[in-house]
Amino acid sequence: MNALLVDEATVWSWLAEVPDPEIPVISVVDLGIVRGVAVQGGDAVTVTITPTYSGCPAMQVIESAVREALHRRGVEHVHVATRLSPAWTTDWMSESGKAKLTGYGIAPPAQTVQLHGSLAAAVARRASLAPTVACPHCGSTHTEMTSQFGSTPCKALYRCLACREPFDYFKCH
Ligand SMILES: [Zn+2]
Missing domain, CATH: 3.30.300.130 (Fe-S cluster assembly (FSCA))
Structure with missing residues (x-):
């Protein structure tokens, strides 16, 4: 050959x-x-x-x-x-990869949000515990982390407080 x-x-x-x-x-x-x-x-x-x-x-x-x-x-x-x-x-994940994740019902890694002043400090304190993640189903950022580990160790389990759907969040490293 x-x-x-x-x-x-x-x-x-x-x-x-x-x-x-x-x-x-x-x-x-x-x-x-x-x-x-x-x-x-x-x-x-x-x-x-x-x-x-x-x-x-x-x-x-x-x-x-x-x-x-x-x-x-x-x-x-x-x-x-x-x-x-x-x-x-x-950051190495492609934009199309992030879009596909959302389509699949998994929130892609949260972007770094620029905030100023004391609000920023308050948000940063919260974000260090759990980042603000947009619901892949309805887009609401009114979400909470329910478990540090989702279906795999790479994911955390979240719940949307707006549409009440649970979802996986692909954790930042
Ligand atoms: Zn939702």
Whole structure:
């Protein structure tokens, strides 16, 4: 068999179809955990991944999903490298990824809000305990955290006080 000639852009497009095992509507690329793709000699690919947090149980699933996606396209040698530093932050998540999260009923990581004066101090004190999160169902920010841990350790459980729907919040790191 002739050596498969693959370029990095193509590998990125394949990875963009690999779903996150915890939130299947977003891909590992949307999530921002794929930090690098390197092609060696056309048929060997190294994919560098930074886990969302150390000890994330989904990482092994992600690793084998990445491997499988590339093997399926004929890449013989797939190396998945893990890079722990710099640590993943929710800023690495793509805008389309955040939009897909909301569509899926999960509040995306809260943006940093610019506030001034004593109100800002009061809000900051509250935010250090639990960030103000908009309800993915109705958009209300009248929400409260009901549990530090949602369906997975990466998420917290919230409840909307406006529409009364519970929802997952993808925690900032
Ligand atoms: Zn709501």
